[in-house]
Amino acid sequence: MSRSLRPxxxxxxxxxxxxxxxxxxxxxxxxxxxxGNFLTDNAFLGITAVGMTFVIISGGIDLSxxxxxxxxxxxxxxxxxxxxxxxxxxxxxxxxxxALFGAAMxxxxxxxxxxxxxxxxAGMFLARGGASVITQDSIPIDHxxxxxxxxxxxxxxxxxRLSFVGMLMVATFIVGAILAHRTKFxxxxxxxxxxxxxxxxxxxxxxRTTVQIYMLSSVLACLAGxxxxxxxxxxxxxxxxxxxxxxxxxxxxxxxxxxxxxxxVFGTFVGVMLLGLVQTYIIFDGTLSSWWTKIxxxxxxxxxxxxxxxxxxxxxxxxxxxxxx
Amino acid sequence: MSRIQIxxxxxxxxxxxxxxLVLNWVLFPGFFNIEWQDGRFFGSxxxxxxxxxxxxxxxxxxxxxIATKGVDLSxxxxxxxxxxVAATLVVAGYPAPVAIGGALALGLLCGLWxxxxxxxxxxxxIIATLVLMVAGRGIAQLITAGSIVTFSDxxxxxxxxxxxxxxPMPVVIAFVxxxxxxxxxxxxxxxxxxxxxxxxxxxxxxxxxxxxxxxxAVYGLSGLCAAIAGIIVAGDIRGADANNAGLWLELDxxxxxxxxxxxxxxxxFSIPMSVVGALIIQAMNTGILVSGFPPEFNLVVKAGVITLxxxxxxxxxxxxxxxxxxxxxxxxx
Numbered sequence: 239m240s241r242s243l244r245p246x247x248x249x250x251x252x253x254x255x256x257x258x259x260x261x262x263x264x265x266x267x268x269x270x271x272x273x274g275n276f277l278t279d280n281a282f283l284g285i286t287a288v289g290m291t292f293v294i295i296s297g298g299i300d301l302s303x304x305x306x307x308x309x310x311x312x313x314x315x316x317x318x319x320x321x322x323x324x325x326x327x328x329x330x331x332x333x334x335x336x337a338l339f340g341a342a343m344x345x346x347x348x349x350x351x352x353x354x355x356x357x358x359x360a361g362m363f364l365a366r367g368g369a370s371v372i373t374q375d376s377i378p379i380d381h382x383x384x385x386x387x388x389x390x391x392x393x394x395x396x397x398x399r400l401s402f403v404g405m406l407m408v409a410t411f412i413v414g415a416i417l418a419h420r421t422k423f424x425x426x427x428x429x430x431x432x433x434x435x436x437x438x439x440x441x442x443x444x445x446r447t448t449v450q451i452y453m454l455s456s457v458l459a460c461l462a463g464x465x466x467x468x469x470x471x472x473x474x475x476x477x478x479x480x481x482x483x484x485x486x487x488x489x490x491x492x493x494x495x496x497x498x499x500x501x502x503v504f505g506t507f508v509g510v511m512l513l514g515l516v517q518t519y520i521i522f523d524g525t526l527s528s529w530w531t532k533i534x535x536x537x538x539x540x541x542x543x544x545x546x547x548x549x550x551x552x553x554x555x556x557x558x559x560x561x562x563x
Numbered sequence: 564m565s566r567i568q569i570x571x572x573x574x575x576x577x578x579x580x581x582x583x584l585v586l587n588w589v590l591f592p593g594f595f596n597i598e599w600q601d602g603r604f605f606g607s608x609x610x611x612x613x614x615x616x617x618x619x620x621x622x623x624x625x626x627x628x629i630a631t632k633g634v635d636l637s638x639x640x641x642x643x644x645x646x647x648v649a650a651t652l653v654v655a656g657y658p659a660p661v662a663i664g665g666a667l668a669l670g671l672l673c674g675l676w677x678x679x680x681x682x683x684x685x686x687x688x689i690i691a692t693l694v695l696m697v698a699g700r701g702i703a704q705l706i707t708a709g710s711i712v713t714f715s716d717x718x719x720x721x722x723x724x725x726x727x728x729x730x731p732m733p734v735v736i737a738f739v740x741x742x743x744x745x746x747x748x749x750x751x752x753x754x755x756x757x758x759x760x761x762x763x764x765x766x767x768x769x770x771x772x773x774x775x776x777x778x779x780a781v782y783g784l785s786g787l788c789a790a791i792a793g794i795i796v797a798g799d800i801r802g803a804d805a806n807n808a809g810l811w812l813e814l815d816x817x818x819x820x821x822x823x824x825x826x827x828x829x830x831x832f833s834i835p836m837s838v839v840g841a842l843i844i845q846a847m848n849t850g851i852l853v854s855g856f857p858p859e860f861n862l863v864v865k866a867g868v869i870t871l872x873x874x875x876x877x878x879x880x881x882x883x884x885x886x887x888x889x890x891x892x893x894x895x896x
Contacts, residue, residue, distance in 0.1 A: 299689065346870070350877040353827045355634070355689070359814060360869045367862025374859060483697060486690075496687045529704035529805075536698020543686050543694070 244549045245493035246505045249542065253512050260515060264522045270398025272518065274391075277404030280514040282307065282462040282469065283484055284407040284507065287492075288414040289458030290485040291506045295418070296451050297431040297498025298354035302343065302361035303459035304481035306336055308474070309369040310463025315377035315473025325383045333460050339365070340456025344449035358452075362482070369475035376474040379467060387468055403465045410458065415503040427451060431498025487535060488513055491542045512538065575875060576823055576839045583846045584608075590854035603726035607853060609734075615845030616733035617642075617792040617809075621816035622823070622837040623737075623744050624674075624788030627781040629820050632761045632829025633681060633688035635782065638816055640699025641673045641789035642809030646797035647706040650714050659718030667790045673699070674786020675779060682778035696813070703805035713802035723798020733795045737838070740791070744784070745834045754832075757781065761829025815844055822872050843868075 261268045277284075286303050293300045310332050317328035339361065346357045390402040418424040426447040429437035438444045462481075467473055492509030494501025516534050520526045587607070588594040597606035621638050628635045645666035652662035673695055680691035725732040748754035759767040760774045768774045792812070797803045821827060822843055823836035847868060851861050 350874060350879050352873055352877055356817075356821055356827060356869070356873060359818070360866045360873070363862045363869070364866035367859065367864075367866060370859040371857075371863060483693065486693065487697065490690055490693075496690050527704070527709055529701040529709065532701030533698045533705070536694050536701065539690070539697060540680075540694045543680075543690060544684065547684060547686065 245546050246502050246508075248545055248549060249491065249493045249505055249508050249512075252542075252545075253508050253515070256512065257515060260519045260522075264519075267518065267522060270394040270396035272398070274394055274398035274400050274404065276511065276514050276518065277407060278399075278401040278469075279517075280510050281401075281403040281407040282466040282478070283481060283488065283513070284510040285410045285462040285465060286459050286481060287485040287488045287506045287510050288410050288503060289455035290482075290489050291414065291492070291494055291501060291503050292418065292427055292451050293354070293455045294486070294489050294494050294496060295431045295498060295501045296427045296448070297434070298347065298451070299358065299486065299496075300343075300452065300455045300459075301355065301358040301482050302339075302365055303455060303462070303485060304478045304483075305362040305365035305369070306339070306456055306459035307463040307466055307478035307481060308476060309365040310336065310460045311467045311470075311473035311477050312369040312372050312377065312475050313473070314464065314467050315379050316372060318379050318381055319377055325379075325381055329464055332464065333457055336456040336460030337453050340453035341449050343456070344452035347452065348445045348448040354452075366475070373473075373475060376472050378472045380471070384468060384471055403468055406461075406465060410461070411503060411507050418503045423447070423450065428499055431500070433499075484513060484535075487539055491538060493542075493546065495546070574824075574836070575872070576836045576843070579822070579872065580839055580843045580846065583843055583850060587846060587850035587853065590850060594853065599729070603729045603731070607849060609731065611842060611846050611849050612734045613731040614849065615842045616731070616737040617795055618812055618815045618819055618844060619737045619838045619841035620733075620740060620788050620792045620795070621812055622819035622841045623740055623834055624785030625813075625816040626820045626823070626825050626832050626834050626837040627744075627748070627757060628688070628785045629817070629825050629827060630757045630761045630829060630832035631778060631781055632764070633778070633782070634692065634817060634827070635674075635677060635785045635789075636689065636692040636813050637673065637677060637695035637699055638785060638789040638792075639809035639811065639813040640696050640703065641670055641786055642793035642796060642812065643703035643803075643805050644673065644699050644706065645670045645790035645793035646803040646808045647703045647712065647805055649719060649794050650712040650797055650803035651706055653714045653716040653719060654712055659716050662716070662719065663722075663794060666794050667787060670786045670788075670790020670793070671783050672786070673789070674783040677786065678779035678782030681782060682775040700805060703803075703808075707803055707805050709805075711802050711804045715801060719794065719798045720801055721798070723795050723800070733799070736791065736795065740788070741834060741838050748834065753777075758830045758832070761826075761831075815841070818869060819844055822869070 257267075266272065286307065290300060290303065313332050313335070314325070314328050317323045317331065318325055343357050343361050346352060347354050387402050392400040392405070394400055418427065426437070426442045429440065429442045430444065430447055434444060463478075466478060470477070488509035489501070489506050490496065490509070491512055492502070492505030492507070494505060513535060516538070517531055520528065520531055520534075584594070591607070594607045597604050597608060625635055625638065648669050649662045649666040652665050653659060677692050677695060680686045680694070681688050722732055722736070727735045748757065756767070756772050756777055759770065759772055760777055764774050789809075793809060796808050819840035820832070820837045822840035823833055823838070825832040825837060844865070847865060848861060851858060851864060
């Protein structure tokens with residue numbers, strides 16, 4: 239097995255063990271109904287996490303994604319409910335706005351040489367503030383297109399439903415994986431995360447790639463916002479507060495290194511599923527309070543971080559002994 | 564001997580603070596009015612100081628952490644936890660000093676935990692402290708059993724709402740802490756060591772600086788500051804709210820440090836300027852409130868001001884000013 243795949247395999251093994259342990263306690267967790275809901279309930283988080291994976295592989299971080307989801311919801315609600323636009327048209331405008339927003343952050347990060355942490359923090363305030371300026375309340379979205387989409391699903395064997403948004407998430411992961419591992423853009427992203435200076439010396443268009451990465455992240459966050467608005471049929475400026483942290487958590491649990499340059503889109507998928515498993519388990523248990531979710535996610539984060547360190551320390555030793563031999 | 568140099572106090576931050584304050588005064592003419600009532604000062608300016616104190620205290624700890632090229636995302640959650648501990652202890656009948664001691668000990672412990680992850684396990688600070696940021700609020704809710712624990716202990720309430728020498732207690736605590744920490748880092752070599760670790764940790768270690776101990780101490784201080792802020796906030800509302808105490812204050816504290824000129828890339832910091840940064844943020848918040856603007860604009864204005872200040876401080880701006888300076892030099896020649 240390739241050494242670089244070890245953290246990913248470790249993540250998958252831990253997910254399978256956790257899932258098996260949960261199934262042993264609650265056999266109902268194995269049904270396709272639960273699995274289908276798993277995908278639907280975590281769709282917006284998963285889509286956001288794909289964008290976050292690219293940002294983190296490039297060595298940056300994007301704190302604005304939760305706010306972009308909130309802004310998108312409010313923006314769509316106003317466009318559809320108040321202005322009477324068709325949802326698909328509203329989606330297109332929202333995605334374009336998000337692309338511009340991401341491009342602006344990418345430009346600031348590259349040309350002002352400011353840390354992504356601070357630029358996207360300002361972006362978070364701007365998007366959250368913009369959403370609050372539009373409205374303070376939750377605006378319902380009532381359109382036949384919305385009710386139509388919620389009727390779209392595949393029936394899985396065993397009675398489960400794979401909803402449209404669930405499929406959208408899976409599709410995003412597949413496209414994301416191809417983009418990361420099979421395109422020039424993907425290799426540029428890895429190169430940036432490895433070392434910006436040597437990347438630019440090797441001819442990687444650093445400015446363009448940086449802008450594209452943050453555009454991708456914002457566009458995917460906007461897509462997640464669309465999914466979230468389909469899921470809740472409403473727009474609320476404080477929706478999805480803290481999702482950026484869940485997304486970062488999923489990416490880290492999925493084995494992507496925060497120092498950049500290393501990671502897999504598929505790992506993030508496992509990370510999202512693991513977070514979903516924790517939540518579903520706590521709902522199934524019923525006696526555990528919801529705050530246990532946070533504690534367990536914190537413990538998982540810690541576990542995976544330590545695991546990554548151990549695996550990388552072991553492979554570093556392996557490299558050295560290989561050199562000696 | 565110690566002649567106060569006025570020039571040292573004229574810089575981007577103080578000018579920005581003065582600018583924001585004057586703008587507030589234009590928008591709200593009574594802004595600078597200060598009254599003396601019931602043995603303490605009252606007025607918008609005092610309010611800015613009082614409301615800004617928790618973030619200023621967080622920023623003092625955060626500055627040290629950022630100066631070592633780290634960041635502490637857990638301070639908001641630590642505030643919630645220490646507030647919860649203090650509140651549950653006094654409600655359980657323990658005297659206030661025990662409750663305060665327990666809260667401070669918890670804060671220190673949390674800071675040391677972060678320090679161990681960063682210094683000994685070599686985990687990136689942003690992720691190491693993310694663990695406690697996510698789990699901490701859950702733990703705080705575990706301590707308060709999911710409810711808001713209210714109390715009426717006079718000592719704790721005094722820390723949150725009392726006054727000393729006419730100033731609100733939080734302001735006095737923040738000021739004393741600022742002076743103590745500034746003296747600690749600037750009158751000893753500790754500040755220099757912190758900067759050395761921030762610029763290049765392995766070089767600093769090779770040069771004989773005990774970087775692990777230093778990092779542990781820096782994160783410990785940040786946890787301790789968060790605990791102090793947590794006690795103040797709990798005392799102010801006479802209760803511990805695990806959900807909302809210190810929510811998003813970690814971001815304000817980081818901003819305060821950055822506005823204060825502390826480099827996120829490590830190696831450069833100023834404790835007093837971070838406190839000024841916290842006051843700039845609070846003056847902006849208060850300004851929007853007193854001027855009659857809808858509070859929704861708060862975040863948008865904040866984002867604008869951050870961008871502006873960061874642009875002024877960015878390396879690019881440095882290049883531009885240097886370039887203009889060179890052009891001027893050439894012209895005079």
